[in-house]
Every structure is written in C-alpha cells, then in structure tokens.
Amino acid sequence: MTDPARHDLVLASGALQAEVTLQPFSFSIRRNGRHLLRNAGAWVAEGTVSDSFIQWTEGVVAGEELAPAERAVRAAVNSQARPGPAEVVLDLRFDGGRAGQLTLGLHADERVTLTLEADGPPLRLAFAWDRRSDEHFVGLGARHGTELDQRGRSVQLGADRSYTGPDCPPEMLAQGGIPQGDCAPMPWLLSSRGYGVIAHTFGNGTRFDMSGAHTSVSTRAPAGPLELELVCQSTPAARLRALCRLTGFPMLLPEWGYGFWKSRDVHEDQEAVLDDYDGFRRHEIPLDAIVLDSPWATQYNSWEFNPHQLPDAEALIARFRADGVRTVVWCTPWVNLDSRDGQIPPQPQSAQLHREPAPNYAEGAAGGHFVRAADTDEPWVGQWWMGTGSLVDFTSPAAERWWREQVKRVLRQGVEGIKMDDGDGFYVKDDVRLADGRRGVQAAWELGGLHRISLQRALDEVHPGSGVLFGRSGWLGQHATGHTWGADQASDFWSLRALVTATLSAAASGFSNWSHDVGGYLGHRLTERCPPELFVRWLQFGCFTPLMHAHSRFPHEPWNYGQRMVDTYRSYVVLHEQLVPYVRAAALTAARTGLPIIRPLCLLEPDDPRGWGLADAYGYGPSLWVAPVLDDGAREREVLLPRGDWIETWSGRRVTGGREVVVPAPLDRIPVWVRAGAIVVTYPAEHVARGLGDTPAAERPLEATLWGSPDSGRATTILADRLKVSWTQRDGWRSSDPSRQISFRTIGA
Numbered sequence: 001m002t003d004p005a006r007h008d009l010v011l012a013s014g015a016l017q018a019e020v021t022l023q024p025f026s027f028s029i030r031r032n033g034r035h036l037l038r039n040a041g042a043w044v045a046e047g048t049v050s051d052s053f054i055q056w057t058e059g060v061v062a063g064e065e066l067a068p069a070e071r072a073v074r075a076a077v078n079s080q081a082r083p084g085p086a087e088v089v090l091d092l093r094f095d096g097g098r099a100g101q102l103t104l105g106l107h108a109d110e111r112v113t114l115t116l117e118a119d120g121p122p123l124r125l126a127f128a129w130d131r132r133s134d135e136h137f138v139g140l141g142a143r144h145g146t147e148l149d150q151r152g153r154s155v156q157l158g159a160d161r162s163y164t165g166p167d168c169p170p171e172m173l174a175q176g177g178i179p180q181g182d183c184a185p186m187p188w189l190l191s192s193r194g195y196g197v198i199a200h201t202f203g204n205g206t207r208f209d210m211s212g213a214h215t216s217v218s219t220r221a222p223a224g225p226l227e228l229e230l231v232c233q234s235t236p237a238a239r240l241r242a243l244c245r246l247t248g249f250p251m252l253l254p255e256w257g258y259g260f261w262k263s264r265d266v267h268e269d270q271e272a273v274l275d276d277y278d279g280f281r282r283h284e285i286p287l288d289a290i291v292l293d294s295p296w297a298t299q300y301n302s303w304e305f306n307p308h309q310l311p312d313a314e315a316l317i318a319r320f321r322a323d324g325v326r327t328v329v330w331c332t333p334w335v336n337l338d339s340r341d342g343q344i345p346p347q348p349q350s351a352q353l354h355r356e357p358a359p360n361y362a363e364g365a366a367g368g369h370f371v372r373a374a375d376t377d378e379p380w381v382g383q384w385w386m387g388t389g390s391l392v393d394f395t396s397p398a399a400e401r402w403w404r405e406q407v408k409r410v411l412r413q414g415v416e417g418i419k420m421d422d423g424d425g426f427y428v429k430d431d432v433r434l435a436d437g438r439r440g441v442q443a444a445w446e447l448g449g450l451h452r453i454s455l456q457r458a459l460d461e462v463h464p465g466s467g468v469l470f471g472r473s474g475w476l477g478q479h480a481t482g483h484t485w486g487a488d489q490a491s492d493f494w495s496l497r498a499l500v501t502a503t504l505s506a507a508a509s510g511f512s513n514w515s516h517d518v519g520g521y522l523g524h525r526l527t528e529r530c531p532p533e534l535f536v537r538w539l540q541f542g543c544f545t546p547l548m549h550a551h552s553r554f555p556h557e558p559w560n561y562g563q564r565m566v567d568t569y570r571s572y573v574v575l576h577e578q579l580v581p582y583v584r585a586a587a588l589t590a591a592r593t594g595l596p597i598i599r600p601l602c603l604l605e606p607d608d609p610r611g612w613g614l615a616d617a618y619g620y621g622p623s624l625w626v627a628p629v630l631d632d633g634a635r636e637r638e639v640l641l642p643r644g645d646w647i648e649t650w651s652g653r654r655v656t657g658g659r660e661v662v663v664p665a666p667l668d669r670i671p672v673w674v675r676a677g678a679i680v681v682t683y684p685a686e687h688v689a690r691g692l693g694d695t696p697a698a699e700r701p702l703e704a705t706l707w708g709s710p711d712s713g714r715a716t717t718i719l720a721d722r723l724k725v726s727w728t729q730r731d732g733w734r735s736s737d738p739s740r741q742i743s744f745r746t747i748g749a
Contacts, residue, residue, distance in 0.1 A: 009077070013086040013106035016232060020104070023074040025092065027104065029112055029195075031232050036195045040129035042102060042116050043069040044094060047123035049205065049220070051159065053426055055385060059179020060159035060426045064205075066124065070096035094118070111242070112230040118221065124205075125226040126218030135193050136612035137210050138602055139509045141186030141474055142486060142502040146494075148600065148615035150189075154209040157185035158426050158445065161487075165494030167525050181424060183487030183502070184474030185445075186509045188243060189217070192602070192612050196239040198246065200227040202446035202475065204425055222430070222441045236508075236606045237595055243510055244594035248480025250512035252591040252720060256326055257468040257483065257513070258580050259288030259692045260573050263328075263419075263551035265521070267292060268345050270310050277320060279557055285570045286577045286691040289326040291419055291470075291551065295343050295350075296329055299358035300336040300386045303406040305413075308349040317414035324693030328417030328470065329410060333403075333451045334389045335361050335370070342386030354387075360406065364392070369399035371440070371447075374431035384427060391428070394450035395443070396435035404458045411462035418455050420482075423448025423473035448473040452481045470515070470547075479506075483513040483547055491520035491530035491554075496538055497630045501615040503545070504600040512587060512596035515547035519556045529554035532561055533632060533667065536568055540670035541628040543572040544620050546583055546597050568668060577688035581681050581702065584720040586621035597621060605642055614640055623678035623707075627663075627671040637665045645676035647707045647748040654708060654748055676748070677710030679717040681725055684743070697721045701741040704733070708748045 009020040020027045029037040050063035072092040078101070081089035087105035094100060100118035107113065116125050137150040144161045147153075162177030172178050187199035187206050199206055203223025209216045219226050231242035244250070262280060267273045273290060280287040296313075298304045305313040317327045336342070339354035364370055370379035370390035379390040393399045407418070425444030432440040452471050459467030469482030478484065486502055489495040499516055506514060519530035519538050530538065535556070542548045550556060558569035586597040595603065599619035601611030617627040617639050625646060627639040641657035648655060648663070649672045655661060663671045674680060681704045687695075697720070704725045706715060713729035724736035733744045 009088060011086045011088060011104070011106050014108055014110065016106045016110060016112065018104060018106055018112070020075070020088070020090070022076065025072045025075040029230065029232070031110070031194060034194065036193055036230070036232055037129040040127060042072040042092065042100070043126050043128060044098065044100065044118045044120070044122040044221070045069045045124045049123070051204070054179050055383065057179055058181030058385060058424070058426075059162065060182065061179050062156040062159040064123070070094040070098055070122070072100065072102070075102070098122070109242070110232045112232065114228040114230070116226040121221035123220055124218050125221050126216045127226065127228060128214045128216035131210060131213060131215045132193055134609070135191060136602075136609065137189055137191055138505060138600065138612060139186070139188045139190040139196070140208060141188070141506060141509050142184040142511070143505040144180075144183070144487075144498045144502040146497055146501060146615065147613070148501050148504055149613040150208075151210050154207065154211045157187060157206045157208070158182045158204055158424070160185065163490065163495070165490060165492050165498075167490065167492065181487060182426075183472060184478070184484050184506060184511065186474060186479075187476055188509050190236055190239060190508055192606065192609070194232060194234070196231045196243060198229040198231070198243065198476065200229065200476070202425070202443050203441055204430070204444050220441070224442055237603050240508070240510055240603065241594040244480070247477040247510070249592070249594055250479055250510070250587070250590045250596065251482065252584065252587050253468055253483070253513060254466050255580055255584065255692050255697060256288045258546055258583050258587070260286055260548045260576060261289040261291055261328065261550070262287060263291035263293050263549065265293060265551070265553040266295065266343050266345070268309070269347070270312070270316060273310070273316065276557070277325065279559060283559055283566050283570065284689065285558070285566070286573050286688055287325055288691045289328050289417060290320060291328040291330065291417075293330045293419065293551065294386060294421075295345060298353045299339045299356065300334060300342055300389065301331050302335075302358040302360055303410050304359065306345065306350055306353065308347040308353070309345040314413045321414055324691055326416045327414060328419055328468070329415050330419040330421060332384070332386070332420075332422035333392045333394070333447065334384055334386070334422065335364055335392065336387040336389035337361060337381065338389075339387040341383070341388070358389070361389070364390070364399075364402065367398065367402060368435070369393060369396065369402050371428070372433040374433065380429070380432045382427060382429070384422065391447065392451070393435050394447055394454055395438070399435065400450070400454045404454050407455060407458040408462050411458060411467070416463050416466060417468040417470060418459065420452060420455055420469060420471040423451050423471070425475070445475040449475055449478050452478055456481050474511075479509065479511040483515055484511055485549060486514070486516035488522050489517065489520040490522045490526065491524040491534060493534060493630060493632050495520055496534065496541070497616070500541065500628055500630065503598060504615060504618055507596040507598040507618070508600050508602065510594060510596065512590035512598070513546055514598060515545055515549045516542065517549060517551040518542040519550070519552055521552050523552065523554040529556055529560070532565065535561065535565070536667055537629050539569060539572050543576045544624070544626045544628075544670070544672070546587070548573065548576045574685050574688060577692060578682040578685055580688075580692065581683060581697070581719050582621055585681075585718065588720045589622070601640070601642060610640060623675045623680055625673040625675070629665045629670060635665055635667070636662055637671055638662050639671060641673065645708065646673040647676050648673055652748040674707040676708035677712070677715055678707050679715045679725055679727060680705050680707065681717055681719060698723075701743075703743050703745070706746045706749075
C-alpha cells in the first residue's frame with residue numbers, strides 16, 4: 001500500500017484510493033493498491049477550430065490550431081466547498097497563470113468522478129495520465145478500421161472514420177483516406193489496465209489521445225466543464241456492466257428484430273416493393289421484414305406516404321403482415337423546405353412534390369419545434385444529403401410530442417419498425433439554439449439520442465413489445481435503444497474487414513443489438529454490385545450478426561447472381577433464422593448484465609493480451625466462436641481459439657483452444673466452433689423456411705443439441721422465454737416445460 005506521508009491528500013472508498021500531490025500538482029488512482037491512473041494531471045489550451053465537413057461523404061476533417069498546453073502546476077484545497085465524504089474540490093493554478101477548479105470524488109460502487117473547469121475559457125480542457133507500456137485500449141463506439149486496439153491513435157469522435165481501402169485515390173490516401181460519416185461514436189474507453197472512462201459531453205471535438213507517453217481525454221471548453229467518470233471494477237465485462245448501469249442496458253427485442261430484413265436504396269414504385277417480396281417467396285428464402293428506405297414519403301420527412309409512388313400503401317402493408325412480414329419505414333430528424341437534392345421516385349408527380357416544402361414544415365415552424373438560428377427565433381435552415389430543411393428540436397417536450405404523434409399516425413397504418421438515419425452531431429452548428437437554453441456547441445450529439453428515444457416511445461405506444469427501432473447515429477447511451485447498424489461500406493474486402501473490427505469495437509462499447517448492410521451499401525468502386533465471392537463472405541458474416549439486413553444501392557438480390565448464389569443465400573438466411581432462440585437468450589443476458597451478443601476476446605479472456613487486438617474472430621453468444629473469412633481468394637484461415645475445448649461445427653472434431661489453429665475455409669463455409677459441453681437450442685429449418693412469422697415463441701418447436709460431453713457431466717441453457725433445457729449424464733435430457741415440442745441430439749460426444 002501507499003505511504004500517505006508521501007502525498008498531501010489521500011482519499012479512500014472501498015477498494016479505491018486517490019493520492020493527491022498539491023505542488024507540483026498530480027494525482028493517482030489505485031484499486032486494491034494497484035495503480036490504475038498514475039501521475040495524472042490537467043491541462044488547457046487556447047486555440048481555434050478549423051474542422052471541415054465534407055457533405056458528399058458525410059465526413060469530417062478535424063482541424064485545430066492549438067497554442068502550447070498550459071498545465072496545472074499547483075493546487076489548493078477549496079476550504080469553502082462542501083464536498084462529499086470521499087471528495088475534494090481543488091483550486092488549480094496553471095503554468096500560464098490561469099485559474100481553474102477540479103472536483104475529484106470516489107464512490108462506493110467503484111467509480112471515480114472528475115470535473116475540470118478553467119477561467120477564460122480556453123478552447124480545450126483535458127485530463128491526462130501516464131500510458132503504461134503494456135496498456136491496450138478498445139471501445140470509443142464503432143471504430144471502422146483494421147485495428148481493434150486503439151493504442152497509438154488520437155481519435156476525435158465524429159471525425160475519425162475514413163476509407164483507406166484498395167479504391168482510395170493515392171492523393172487521398174496520403175491525407176489519411178476519404179472522410180466518411182463517423183458511425184456510432186461513443187465517449188467510452190476501455191483499458192486493459194483495469195479502468196473504463198466515460199466522458200459526459202455531447203459536443204463536437206471530444207478527443208481521446210492514446211498516441212504518446214500519456215493518455216488524455218479532452219473536450220472543447222465551450223461545451224461546458226470536462227466531466228469524466230472512471231469505472232474501476234475488476235474485469236472488462238464488469239466495467240461494461242457498470243457503463244450500462246449508468247447509461248442503460250440493451251433492449252431485448254421481439255423475435256422478428258433478430259430475423260432477416262430486406263431493403264433497397266430506393267423502391268421506385270409499388271411494383272419494386274412487390275418484386276422484393278415476391279422474389280424471396282418465389283425462391284423460398286425466409287423473410288421477416290421489408291424496409292421502405294428513402295424515399296417513401298411525399299417529401300423529407302412528412303410522415304405521409306407518397307400516393308404516386310405507393311398508391312395503396314396501407315393495403316400493401318396489410319398484405320405483407322398477413323403473410324408474417326413486417327414493414328419498416330426510414331426517417332431522419334430533418335423536415336425539408338426543398339427535397340430536390342434527395343432521392344426522388346421517377347413519377348413526374350413525385351418530382352413536383354419534392355420541389356415543395358414538406359406539408360408539416362409550416363406547422364413545425366409556427367410551433368417553434370425546430371432548432372433555432374443563432375440570433376433569431378426563426379428555424380435554423382441547413383443542407384443535408386437529402387435536401388434543405390430544419391432539424392426537430394427534441395429538447396422541447398412540445399416538439400417531441402408533435403413529432404411523435406406524426407410517427408404514430410404511420411404506425412397505426414400497420415408499420416411496425418422504424419429505420420432512424422442521420423442524427424449525427426457534425427451537422428449541428430455550434431451557435432444554433434435549443435429550447436432548453438443550450439447551444440449546438442453543448443448538445444450537438446445529444447439530439448440524435450433524443451430522437452431515438454422519441455421514436456421508441458412512439459413504437460411502444462402503438463406496438464407495445466413488438467415494434468423495433470433500427471438506428472445509425474450513436475453516442476453515449478444509444479446502445480440501450482433498439483438496433484444500431486454499421487453505416488455505409490464500399491463493397492470490397494478491406495471494407496468488410498473494417499466493418500468486422502467496428503462490430504467488435506461497438507461490442508466493447510456496450511452495443512449488443514447490431515447489424516450491417518450485407519454486401520455493402522455503396523457497391524464495388526461505387527459503380528457496380530458486390531463481387532460474388534465477397535458477397536458470399538459478407539453473407540456468412542451477416543448470418544452471425546444479431547439482425548441480418550440486406551440493403552444496397554445496387555441489385556444485391558441473390559437471384560441476380562444465379563441459382564448457386566440463391567441456394568447459398570437461402571442456406572445462410574435459414575441458419576440465421578434457426579439461431580434466433582439462441583441469439584435472443586444472449587440478448588436477454590445483455591439486457592441484464594451488459595455482456596453483448598457479440599463478444600470480443602478481450603471481454604472473455606482479458607488476461608490474454610492477444611485478445612485486445614483480435615479483430616477478426618469473436619464469441620457469438622455464450623457458446624459459439626465465429627471466424628469470418630476476410631481475404632479475397634482465401635480457402636483457409638488462421639484463427640485464435642479461446643481457451644478450453646471446442647467442437648468444429650463442420651466436422652464434429654474436438655479441438656483444444658488457447659492457441660491459433662489453421663482451418664479449411666471453402667467458399668461455402670464460415671469457420672464456426674461450439675464450446676465443448678454446451679447446449680445450443682435452435683428452431684427446426686422447416687419451421688423457419690418462410691421466416692419467423694407470428695407463432696408465439698412458447699409454441700414453437702425446438703431442437704436442442706449437446707456438443708460434446710461436458711466435463712462436469714451436466715449442461716443447462718435458459719431461453720429468453722425462460723424455458724430451461726438441461727442434460728445430465730445420469731438423467732439425460734430434461735426441460736422445464738414437458739409439453740414443449742423439443743427434439744434432442746448430441747454431436748461430437
């Protein structure tokens with residue numbers, strides 16, 4: 001243990017201890033005597049912002065001109081403050097003469113809170129501490145790249161994603177790649193040293209820097225004080241659970257929310273929608289939902305079906321619903337004055353509509369329901385990628401209610417899901433004004449989360465327990481509402497690899513309900529459909545993703561590739577549907593504990609340093625280990641297996657883990673293992689041949705498979721509907737509901 005005499009101030013709470021030296025100022029945090037943060041301090045810097053927004057790719061090029069940092073060099077206890085029992089308020093003096101204040105508190109639930117303010121204010125406020133030589137970092141939301149470990153990087157959230165794949169022009173590659181919209185950033189960093197960091201800020205410019213000898217977390221001071229929360233539980237999984245306690249646990253969604261959804265970039269008319277539906281039925285591929293993406297409404301975003309594009313939308317939705325297929329509609333939080341820059345159906349009447357303001361714009365403006373311009377009470381008008389309009393101000397209860405009632409009108413017509421796009425903070429100008437008194441500089445990234453909550457409220461009010469939200473933008477807490485998908489990818493193997501990395505990064509940030517566009521939304525070289533081999537490999541990854549979602553700008557329907565692709569496509573969609581009871585059981589675990597459905601090795605075996613960088617294989621629920629094939633032409637894979645014994649699904653052979661293995665990977669196979677001794681419960685293939693439909697989960701037939709013989713002589717699994725299935729060497733198979741139709745088998749015994 002530390003010697004208190006070496007420090008001016010020591011705080012303690014349970015296993016946590018903070019040691020503070022007043023001059024020269026520094027502090028350290030220990031847990032059970034072991035350093036978590038060492039030689040920590042604070043700094044500020046003056047500067048100017050020069051971020052550039054690239055509208056075509058929705059990318060941000062981060063830029064700041066910073067003066068040399070002013071570091072806090074001495075501190076004094078503020079004698080007039082009234083801190084808590086394990087809290088101290090310190091008056092700081094920076095080496096440039098500036099004054100500031102730091103509040104440090106330890107809490108019984110193994111949290112440390114840090115709040116920093118400075119006079120001026122400067123441009124940037126920061127905490128920094130020594131980076132350990134063996135320290136690794138994951139999290140920060142969905143980091144799209146080839147490296148899971150963020151060590152050595154400096155990340156400005158909302159401005160970090162870029163394309164550096166094979167089709168990136170050399171001149172752009174030299175500048176760091178093509179900037180893209182930074183999907184699902186999250187101010188959360190998980191360290192291998194035993195702590196996680198939450199930054200409580202919603203402003204643009206939030207930065208996590210792990211590139212040098214120190215780790216720093218900083219924000220732009222106009223967003224308000226820098227507030228950090230450290231969670232210091234003993235394992236990464238426990239720290240993830242602590243994050244969820246503070247920001248929300250993932251939802252357990254209805255079964256169809258874990259099924260197979262079909263979408264297109266544009267359904268030009270009702271016949272195109274029917275072409276999707278009839279095509280999947282004709283080729284006997286399961287189908288659970290059709291997504292009417294942009295456009296389907298009269299304008300962006302009127303919440304009125306375009307009668308020229310979809311002349312009988314309600315009857316179409318009812319027809320699908322009678323066959324067990326749900327309808328999902330797309331939206332953003334923008335209401336347009338002019339939609340001509342958006343996607344427009346080919347009918348002349350549709351083109352005319354898109355030249356006009358959305359019919360709900362005037363009402364929204366008159367009611368004060370939009371984000372306001374800097375110095376007036378008029379709506380702020382901005383340009384986004386589907387036109388020109390105004391953002392709904394979800395900090396206003398009246399505006400939220402106005403929006404939600406419009407959404408509910410469409411839900412009452414039979415729509416049961418909402419695809420929520422484009423709630424990203426990089427569109428929000430610093431000086432715009434919100435109803436709650438804040439400016440955009442303080443709340444840019446919060447609006448997307450508030451929109452998400454509003455849409456979920458609408459779903460709960462019209463379709464309680466059965467509606468599904470499917471969103472793109474993310475920030476702190478958005479993992480707790482509906483699904484998130486991995487944004488727009490090009491159709492090349494680099495992008496697939498970057499997406500798998502982003503999936504694991506998102507999982508390490510608490511995202512459990514996760515999806516992506518099978519085959520890539522943007523297409524190959526942005527001009528043609530996904531190449532066949534890549535399409536198969538992406539399809540295989542999609543099978544082992546919680547929601548399997550097909551969406552693209554190009555004709556990715558499998559029948560466009562020939563019968564062999566149709567057969568392969570069908571087999572993986574059926575397998576995905578069969579796994580739904582297993583996946584929902586894992587989703588229930590996430591809803592209770594925060595441990596996501598997709599599980600990076602660093603959450604399962606944190607003491608193995610290889611797991612903090614393993615970006616191409618993952619746990620899928622409690623018993624599966626999945627290794628997507630991510631290289632063009634590959635017919636084998638090197639895979640790091642977790643410790644323990646595993647059963648190869650394709651051979652039934654038992655394999656010892658804790659090491660790398662080389663496995664065959666023919667084009668029709670994705671390497672998957674089952675933990676030896678595990679029970680995996682699935683649906684029979686014939687039961688889900690058309691999709692999940694409407695059969696209540698408690699009435700569905702099941703297949704229970706014991707993979708190998710458990711060393712303990714017993715195995716148990718519990719499904720999301722609380723059904724318990726068990727096997728013991730003495731008694732054989734048992735279920736908690738003897739009336740349930742279950743077939744039993746053993747593989748690899």
